[in-house]
Amino acid sequence: MTKLCTLIFAALLLTTATAxxxxxxxxxxxxxxxxxxxxGSETGVPDYELETLGGTTLRLSSLRGRxxxxxxxxxxxxxxxxxxxxxxxxxxxxxxxxxxxxxxCANNPYVDRAEVEKYVRAAGIENDVVWTPSELLKLYxxxxxxxxxxxxxxxxxxxxxxxxxxxxxxxxxxKPQIEQAIVKHLTK
Numbered sequence: 001m002t003k004l005c006t007l008i009f010a011a012l013l014l015t016t017a018t019a020x021x022x023x024x025x026x027x028x029x030x031x032x033x034x035x036x037x038x039x040g041s042e043t044g045v046p047d048y049e050l051e052t053l054g055g056t057t058l059r060l061s062s063l064r065g066r067x068x069x070x071x072x073x074x075x076x077x078x079x080x081x082x083x084x085x086x087x088x089x090x091x092x093x094x095x096x097x098x099x100x101x102x103x104x105c106a107n108n109p110y111v112d113r114a115e116v117e118k119y120v121r122a123a124g125i126e127n128d129v130v131w132t133p134s135e136l137l138k139l140y141x142x143x144x145x146x147x148x149x150x151x152x153x154x155x156x157x158x159x160x161x162x163x164x165x166x167x168x169x170x171x172x173x174x175k176p177q178i179e180q181a182i183v184k185h186l187t188k
Contacts, residue, residue: 032060047061051130053120066099067098068156069154069155069157069182070102071103071154072153073106073151074151075112075119079170084103084123085123088126089124091125098186101127103120103125103128103130104132104140105132144168152170156182167181
């Protein structure tokens with residue numbers, strides 16, 4: 001199942017022209033965008049205004065100052081479907097302590113909206129779900145050892161906007177370490 005998700009994502013994300021730039025983009029994305037640098041000219045990390053599943057917008061720079069988990073998924077990925085309730089529970093459990101979870105949906109909003117809504121309901125997701133452009137996926141996701149991108153993945157930012165952890169594996173055995181990394185950066 002994970003291989004299938006990886007292959008689907010590879011088809012969405014990789015082209016010959018962009019493959020050479022993937023590593024550089026991932027290295028640049030060591031922080032959340034800054035509101036005072038919307039083009040990314042100073043930091044290399046442009047700001048994004050993203051449409052939510054509910055029809056509102058979310059600007060990534062508005063998340064600075066909080067502990068943020070960007071959770072990348074595809075609603076058609078069986079591995080993502082299996083991990084989604086865990087992420088939804090983390091979001092609920094640690095919201096009062098300052099955690100902001102943003103579910104970063106790689107699906108096409110014009111084709112897959114019903115599938116994404118079903119995914120959100122099944123997982124019990126109550127936080128923002130955003131439609132994520134491919135360049136943003138490439139910026140924050142980590143390529144797998146085979147050079148392809150797969151989901152689920154997540155990136156954790158501390159209150160200064162810096163990346164403090166990347167999660168490219170969401171197996172059952174990884175859940176305690178993921179939760180510990182989140183708790184470590186939350187207010188008491």
